[in-house]
Amino acid sequence: MKYLLTLLFLPLLAYAEPATLLRASELKAQPASDAATVAQLAAEAAVDAGERNGGWVRVRTAAGAEGWVKMLALRYGGTGAAKKGDSGISQAINVARSGASGTQVTTGVRGLDEADIHTARPNPAELKKLEGYAESKQGSAGFAESGKLKAQRVEYPK
């Protein structure tokens, strides 16, 4: 039963994002360069992408092959039409927009659109609150330690 459920739901849950390969890539059995190659994938091949492991993402091809490709070899989102719709804000804002054009003038919706920044007045009370939330260097070090984060030297690119 458990197995059946897994079969039913795994494809839906694990490979949720449509993506396209930016370049020809090897489909690897494990998230590592030296892992066995499951298949050769052509540039522009459509895949469904799932979980990430380091720099690798688990994908399933249209032919049903499963494995791992480099994360930066993937372009997320399907074709324009397949992309997900608006996150819901535009509807809310459009309702509040004045005029038939649906652009430029927003009314009544708080947020961070261009117009909101143009018309903003200073808010010293919020600035004071912001200062109150600040963390000390020492405090942040303890927080990092509890997350097992270790600082190290890494050079900037040239």
Place this chain on the structure above:
Amino acid sequence: MKAMIWGLLFCAGTANAQFNLDRLNINKLIDTTKNVVKATTDIAEPEEIQIGKDVASRLLGAAPLAKDENLQRYVNRVGRWLASQTERPDLPWQFGVMEAPQLNAFAVPGGTIFVTRGLVEKMKSEAELAGVLAHEISHVLRKHHLKAIQKGAQTQLAGDALNQALRNQNAQVREKLVSFGSEMYTRGLDKGDELEADRYGVVIAARAGYDSYGLPAVLQTLQAMNATDSALALMFKTHPAPGERLASLGDTMQPTLDAYAKQPQLADRFLSTLRK
């Protein structure tokens, strides 16, 4: 120190100008004037911090802080830890989540960083938050906005007016400067500055011990969204497309990304803070 030199130059310039005018020592006058103008091209740190506070106050007038003290303190811990790994570890760094549905983040000169709740809610781990904060920290580190504000101000204000504005001696001109600074966030920086902040951001997140793929993961989330989504309008207007940013990171940062890809993502700590 810079402020001191600058102050000295300014005083010396004024004094010399007064004495030398009588003697019509034109060459010397021109030299000193040059010095004063040149000195103003490098805004000193105390002035940077003060301009930043004024600009931050203005941005908070557009969108207030999210009323979630737990989340605000959490973001400050992540951000302060990242900033401590940089070449400007002792700026008065402060981080704020703005209550806005739009997806965006802002770096203000002097060490103030904002991220919108809309963007935070799209993230899946602390490493992703760290990637975005590290990108913004890089803007402060490299003084991208400060230089742009200065450049803009110099074309609009005469050298001495900019000087006065910075020294708080001319409220009207100062207001202009802060206005100009705030407007920066609707026009955006040069593309090169954004791509540089991506590269530096990856390095700073790796230095702080985070999975280096946090920032690329957020960029892929943005890429997967509908580009015409109104919540992305301002960010997409002011930044290169996510695909271009990812390609640039792939071209320049692949070795660094892979070397630190297995560091902690801290998804649980992030998600439990967000949902509290």
